[in-house]
Amino acid sequence: MFGRRTPAMPDETTALKGRPEAIPTAETHYVTGRNLFAPVPEGFGEVAFGMGCFWGAERLFWDLDGVHLTQVGYAGGYTQNPTYEETCAGVTGHTEVVKVIYNPAKLSLEQLLKIFWEQHDPTQGMRQGNDIGTQYRSAIYIKDPDLLALARRSALDYGAVLQRSGLGDVTTEIRTVDHFYPAEDYHQQYLAKNPNGYCGIGGTGVSCPMPVRLTAAD
Numbered sequence: 001m002f003g004r005r006t007p008a009m010p011d012e013t014t015a016l017k018g019r020p021e022a023i024p025t026a027e028t029h030y031v032t033g034r035n036l037f038a039p040v041p042e043g044f045g046e047v048a049f050g051m052g053c054f055w056g057a058e059r060l061f062w063d064l065d066g067v068h069l070t071q072v073g074y075a076g077g078y079t080q081n082p083t084y085e086e087t088c089a090g091v092t093g094h095t096e097v098v099k100v101i102y103n104p105a106k107l108s109l110e111q112l113l114k115i116f117w118e119q120h121d122p123t124q125g126m127r128q129g130n131d132i133g134t135q136y137r138s139a140i141y142i143k144d145p146d147l148l149a150l151a152r153r154s155a156l157d158y159g160a161v162l163q164r165s166g167l168g169d170v171t172t173e174i175r176t177v178d179h180f181y182p183a184e185d186y187h188q189q190y191l192a193k194n195p196n197g198y199c200g201i202g203g204t205g206v207s208c209p210m211p212v213r214l215t216a217a218d
Helices: 054-059 084-088 107-116 145-164
Strands: 043-049 067-075 095-102 138-141 173-175 180-182
Touching: 043 067, 043 107, 043 145, 054 067, 054 095, 054 173, 095 107, 095 138, 107 145, 145 173
Parallel strands: 138 173
Antiparallel strands: 043 095, 043 138, 067 095, 067 180
C-alpha cells in the first residue's frame, strides 16, 4: 500500500487514523543546535510552507538572518502522528512542510513569502516537478488571521503576474491548521547532513512583487 502514490485527496473518513504517540525525531537542529521543541520566543512569528519535497524547502530558510528555527514535518491532513511512508502513500491528507519560526524585527513575513513564491511552482496542483502526490502540494499554513490575509493577498498578486507570464492559476492551499507533526529524525536538516542529496525545488523564474497591498476587503 505504501509504495503507491495517488493525486486524490482522502477525506476525514477515509484517511488513516494514525496513533496517539508522536513518532521519534530529532531534539535539536542539526545546523544551529537549537532545541526543536523549545517554546516560540515571545513576539516571534510562525509559518509552515509546503513547496514539494521538504528537504530542499528547509534549506532555503535555515540560514536566513532573522530565522530562529526550521523543522520539517507533515500538516494539512487528518492522520495523527503520521509516518513518512504513510504520507507518501497519499492516505493521510498531509503535505510535506517546513515550519519556520522567525523574528519579525529582522525578517518580515513578506520577505519569507517572496522566497516561497519564487522558489517553487505554485501552479502545479498535487505535484512539484517530477514529484507527484498529495504530499507535494503547495501550501501556506498560518494561525495569525492578519498574516493569513497577507498571505492570501500575496497569492492574488503573484497569481496575476504568473498569468501574464503565460502560467496557470495558483493552486496553493492557504489556511490555518490545528496540528504540525514533526517528521522523522533523518529528514530534519537533511541536506545539511547529505549535501549532495536530492532537491526537487525549482521556481518558475517569475519575480514576485512585494510589498503586498492589503485592502479593506482583505
